[in-house]
Amino acid sequence: MQYIDNVIFLILLIAGFGLFAKSLKELYRNIKLGREIDRTDRKAERWAIMTRVALGQSKMVKRPIAGILHIFVYVGFVIINIELLEIIIDGIFGTHRFLQSVLGDSFYAFFTGFLEILAALVVLAVVVFFIRRNFYGVKRLTMKELFGWPKQDANWILIIEFALMVAFFTMNGADFYADSTRFSSNFPISKHLFPFFGNFSIETLHIFEKSAWWFHFVGILFFMNYLYYSKHLHIILAFPNTWFANLEKKGKFNNLDSVTKEIKLMMDPNADPYAAPAEGEAEIPSKFGAEDIFDLNQHQLMSAYSCTECGRCTSVCPANITGKKLSPRLIMMKTRDRLEEVGKNLNKNGGKFVDDGKKLLNDYITKEELWACTTCNACVEACPVLIDPLSIIFEMRRFLVMEQSAAPQELNLMMTNVENNAAPWQYNQADRLNWAND
Amino acid sequence: MDFTIKTMADYAAEGKSPEVLFWVGCAGSFDDRAKKITRAFCKILNKINVEFAVLGQEESCTGDPAKRAGNEFVFQMMALTNIEVLNAYEVKKIVTACPHCFNTLKNEYPSLGGNYQVLHHTQFLKDLMNEGRLKIEGGSFKGKKITFHDPCYLGRANDEYEAPRMLLEKLDAELVEMKRCKTNGLCCGAGGAQMFKEPEKGNKDINIERTEEALSFEPKVIATGCPFCNTMMTDGVKHFNKNTEVEVKDIVELLAEAEDL
Numbered sequence: 201m202q203y204i205d206n207v208i209f210l211i212l213l214i215a216g217f218g219l220f221a222k223s224l225k226e227l228y229r230n231i232k233l234g235r236e237i238d239r240t241d242r243k244a245e246r247w248a249i250m251t252r253v254a255l256g257q258s259k260m261v262k263r264p265i266a267g268i269l270h271i272f273v274y275v276g277f278v279i280i281n282i283e284l285l286e287i288i289i290d291g292i293f294g295t296h297r298f299l300q301s302v303l304g305d306s307f308y309a310f311f312t313g314f315l316e317i318l319a320a321l322v323v324l325a326v327v328v329f330f331i332r333r334n335f336y337g338v339k340r341l342t343m344k345e346l347f348g349w350p351k352q353d354a355n356w357i358l359i360i361e362f363a364l365m366v367a368f369f370t371m372n373g374a375d376f377y378a379d380s381t382r383f384s385s386n387f388p389i390s391k392h393l394f395p396f397f398g399n400f401s402i403e404t405l406h407i408f409e410k411s412a413w414w415f416h417f418v419g420i421l422f423f424m425n426y427l428y429y430s431k432h433l434h435i436i437l438a439f440p441n442t443w444f445a446n447l448e449k450k451g452k453f454n455n456l457d458s459v460t461k462e463i464k465l466m467m468d469p470n471a472d473p474y475a476a477p478a479e480g481e482a483e484i485p486s487k488f489g490a491e492d493i494f495d496l497n498q499h500q501l502m503s504a505y506s507c508t509e510c511g512r513c514t515s516v517c518p519a520n521i522t523g524k525k526l527s528p529r530l531i532m533m534k535t536r537d538r539l540e541e542v543g544k545n546l547n548k549n550g551g552k553f554v555d556d557g558k559k560l561l562n563d564y565i566t567k568e569e570l571w572a573c574t575t576c577n578a579c580v581e582a583c584p585v586l587i588d589p590l591s592i593i594f595e596m597r598r599f600l601v602m603e604q605s606a607a608p609q610e611l612n613l614m615m616t617n618v619e620n621n622a623a624p625w626q627y628n629q630a631d632r633l634n635w636a637n638d
Numbered sequence: 639m640d641f642t643i644k645t646m647a648d649y650a651a652e653g654k655s656p657e658v659l660f661w662v663g664c665a666g667s668f669d670d671r672a673k674k675i676t677r678a679f680c681k682i683l684n685k686i687n688v689e690f691a692v693l694g695q696e697e698s699c700t701g702d703p704a705k706r707a708g709n710e711f712v713f714q715m716m717a718l719t720n721i722e723v724l725n726a727y728e729v730k731k732i733v734t735a736c737p738h739c740f741n742t743l744k745n746e747y748p749s750l751g752g753n754y755q756v757l758h759h760t761q762f763l764k765d766l767m768n769e770g771r772l773k774i775e776g777g778s779f780k781g782k783k784i785t786f787h788d789p790c791y792l793g794r795a796n797d798e799y800e801a802p803r804m805l806l807e808k809l810d811a812e813l814v815e816m817k818r819c820k821t822n823g824l825c826c827g828a829g830g831a832q833m834f835k836e837p838e839k840g841n842k843d844i845n846i847e848r849t850e851e852a853l854s855f856e857p858k859v860i861a862t863g864c865p866f867c868n869t870m871m872t873d874g875v876k877h878f879n880k881n882t883e884v885e886v887k888d889i890v891e892l893l894a895e896a897e898d899l
Contacts, residue, residue: 451795452745455717459710460750463718489708518825518848523841572838575706575830576790581821597708611707614834619712622698622719623664624834632662633694635673636643636680 209291209417216421223428227505230543234498239444249586250443259584263512266332269325273361276322277435280315280368287417297375309386316372316389319365326365330358340511345530350509353430360426364419369393371412378405437506438585444499445586450577453594458486489598492559493539496592503587504536513579513589519572526572528579528589534564535592561596570596571608639677641684645694646727655727656691658762661734661743664699665865671872672865678894679735679759685897686772690733696723700742707831714750717742721752731755733762735890737791737864738829744796758792760801760863760889767808774808777896782858784811784892787848787871788823789864802863805889809896814855824848828866849874853884860886 239246252258257274261267289298300308333341333354346354372387373394380391397405427433465471490496513528514520520527538560545553558564573593580588600606607615614624622629649656660679665672683690701716724732732754734740744756757765766772786806792798799820806813818824827837827844837843849871852860860875862868865888872886887895 449741449745449796451741451791453705455714455746455749456710459714460718463711463714466715467718467722488710516822516824518827518844519838519840521824522837522844522847524838526838568838571835572840573830574790574825574827574832574844576825577794578790578822578825581794594706594708597706598710599708601708602710607707607709608835610835611831614831615704615707615709615712618699618701618704618716622716623668624699624703625664625668627664627668629698630695632667632697633643633645633692635662635667635676636639636692638639638673638677 203294206292206294212418212421213288213291216424219425220428223425226543226547227428227433229546230539231498231501231505233494233539233542234496234501235494237497237499239446239499242447245447246443246445249445249447250439253445253584253586254438254442257584259582259586262582262584266510269328272318272321272325273329276318276325277361279318280322281420283315283368284420287413287420290413291417309383312372312386313388316369316387319368320389323362323365326358326362330355330362333358340515343511343514343527345514345527345533346509346511350431350533353432354509356426357430357432360419360423364416364423367412367416367419371409371416373397374405374409374412378402378409431507431509434506434508434585437502441499441502441506442586444502446499446588446591450580456488459488487599488602489600490592490595491561491599491603493535493542495599496535496560496595500535500588500592500595501539504532504539506585507532507536507587508585509533510584512582512584513587516578516582518574518576518578524568524572525566526569526593528593531565531569531589531592532587535560538564561599565596567600567606569593570600573597639680643680643694644691646691646696646729647694649691650727656689658688658690658731658733659724659727659729660690660692661700661732661736661739662692662697663734663736663739663865665869666735667697669865669869671869675735675865675868675888675891678888679890681894682763682772682890682897686766688766688771693723700739702738702742703831703834705742705746706829707834713746717747717750717752721747721750724752724754729754731757733757733759735759735863735865735888737789737795738866741791741795758796758798758801758863760792760805761798763890763893764801764804767805774805774893774896775810777809777898779809779811779859779892779896782811783814783856784809784859784861785814785816785852785855785857786819786861786863786889787816787826787852787867788819789862789867790823790825790829792863793823794821802861802889805893806861809892811859814857816851816855818851824851826864826867826870828870833866833869845870845874846877849878853878853880857884859892860884861892862886862888864888 257267257271260270286297286299290296303311332338369390372390374397376383376387376391377394377397427436487495493501509529511529517526517528542553545556570593573590575590577590580590617624617626621627646659662676666676698716698720700720701713704716705713732743734743737758740756740758743754763772767774784806786802788799803813824847825844826848852871860871862871868886868888875881875884875886
């Protein structure tokens, strides 16, 4: 019976990571539902961007308060997780503070002391975030579009992070009061937090310490598996999302090759319009633009999962600022909602999508939102993880216009003018030089 | 105009080619307000003896508004037609006063077979100034308060923030920056084919929001670098009944005025 702890620990560990791996597999499958896009060129540049933007948080600090607090949580999270290594070793082998024997007393003291300071910064940040989100009223964090699950999700994350840090401090504090000769200088923060621990017996303190240790461990496993269902997935996907980001100028919208072929054929006086397509070139009738998540590319789908719903995009969107329905954040959230719905459909039907009569367009994103966009790229510029909501808006406009001829009447008029008069207004092309004679 | 505007066809007939093709654009050709920008730019080029030509009747819309509205067919029809014309004249260098034309010609034509050096008029003039061919003195704008509204398709879309500011600085004016400028600039509301339709329902028009911000600095001039921004900001200034106090002018108009052209 003496190994029961270790066995329970191992089972939880394997189950936790196993479930997580399953989620990641599903995530990968869902992203692969999109169209392929080759973003593997210019590798050096991509590594540099990922390092700067995801690892270095360069875009986060554009809003200094949120940016710096976020760095506390981020650095704290990454470094405190080194402790997970110790937890795993202790858990499997039944040791206690294994790293102390490896690092030596003085370095271990420095190391755990450093972790405690980081943990304190995390607590500070998490508390400020909670207040900003729930009481202080930062506009982008209190908009109606976040009501319901997005708001709860955000709060749960903050609460879990807070609880994990409290468990970390409790564990250290109990350890300190149980055996202060061993940890006299290790715990700069926790040793001051729990003076009442001094009244407890060693056995009680051990129970406190062990309970907090288990809570911390199970909490981490839970949090890891919560990611897939949360906006917090960005802690993983921010990295690939920035690596695969669009490196072209923001104003450069892609040209559809299928259209080029058609038009060149139209313009070529020698072309035989009835000619069968050349061998091996059998035309697969492709859809223009995007109606559902299957028509978006894989990076756009990954971006939907990478979105943290921070709303920096929406807060700079000229359409949104002036009260129009468009919110770039909501475009990303709805894309993800639809993608998750399709994912569940696949799970239910043995990996095959069974038509559910719904589409991203209309059922999730309305035309009114799409037509409000000025393509100004402010949302793209604002995103801390290089998401491009504009590219989704643009693809859906393409679908509306080229597949459904469903542009607003005034735009139809403009397009007819361009087509017939070579100008968006109804002027005669022969008058193009009149300005020179005025 | 008190000098002749030559077309590419004129140059071809002489067996010559100009230093640069001036892509006038639809607004610059047809819109009464934007035509003034076109003429101001031509006056500057003429004054400093830059040999330039326009396409005149051979120019078509670049296809930008159709593309951004989602109509790839119409866009490519325009693009491929224009590319045929440009390539037939063996055009190497293009300058335009419209950031939308600039962006499309520069970024979207190459993969369709149109490869040119494309410059926004502020970039072109900046180069001329660096070469010592263009000299600007402050003139009538000395000490006057000017604020510059970044066009999205020059700024965020193509990362050019410096050229227009460098020209404005030469006017010895007091250049004040709006809070939302450069990468954080606010759209005038015309981009993405919005110019050609009524805005969607909201509580305010975008150009009103933007003009309000510009007017809060009480400038004498709101400087623009795009014919669409110019229209939107002009409408905004009229909305606030400030059109007698505040002028909306393209940078080349300011330069031409400073030089008393």
